[in-house]
Amino acid sequence: MTDPQLPPPYGSAPAVPPAYPGAPQPPSYGAPSGAQASPFPAPVGAGAPFPPAPQAPPGAYQVPVGGYAAPEGGYALPPAAAPQKSGLLGILALVFALLAAVASPVVAGIAGFEIGTRIPSGFDTTDPNFLSVLSPARDQVLWAEIAFWAGTVLGLAGIVVGIMAIVKKQRRALGVVALILSVLGAGVYWIVLTISLSLGTANGLGA
Template structure:
């Protein structure tokens, strides 16, 4: 054992003083403590929603030697003729119907009144020169023919008025404009045709009645 008051012998390591229990030994000279690390920040990663797309069909390869159309089709050459766009044409049924009604009023009803007028003149030949004021008694021998003449007159009148109205509408709406104009002309001439045919038929029937009466 050595005396603690004596210097340590050469080559001997001085004893390290023992720190009391619980004390932190001092750092060695020149040691710098590291700065305290910041607590880690945890952020939830942004997850994008899955995008589902319809699978595109794979193009089928053309057989070898087949003619292939370029993608997008053929482009029209500059300055090529293009068909102009046309508006849908209006139907001409209304004008045609008006023309049919006018023809019936100008042709059919005069034929009916011509037959009836001839029979009226033949059955009452004295009706032209009679002085009797009672017209009904004079026309009584040809009651049926007079009724047919009246029916043909009113039928032609109604058909003519309808033809005029439809013709005007057809001209305004351009639904058979030419037929509508023709219907107006024929419907206006129909009354004149009716009375001319009636007068001729009645006169012819009266002449035939005079001949039969004289014989």
């Protein structure tokens, strides 16, 4: 016995009372015989189930569950290239080294030639009157001293910056070349100055 306030159970429809005594009872619409049962439940109060769900024909292509997997060994984007390091330290070290090993000896050579020409008799650094002996070429002596101290400072700067360029891998080749030139700069200075003084002295004696 069912509660009259509850809806009728699934698959059954309430009986429709006849309009007048003796009227024919309407037919009951139930599920046709031989029909395939639907996987979906029948709505409340409905006598006929939903039509059967369509099935894929045999041999049809079906999407795999979970989607498509990425193929192994397929095309992949190349890794991002590492940012190229700046070569400022290597270039700066080479500039300092060239100024110390080339520019400074050139200035010293020009000044030394003029000193030898103006003082052909030579001079002795232990002479008490050494400064008075250099008076005819005091400007050239001053330029030779400026070239020496400038070359010393630039050579030290080339050594320090060259080492930094090698350690930080910023144009290491230039850093190595700058380091070698800076170390050799002092020796090149004195060789050029000595040769230029000798040539200047020979030129002064021959004049």
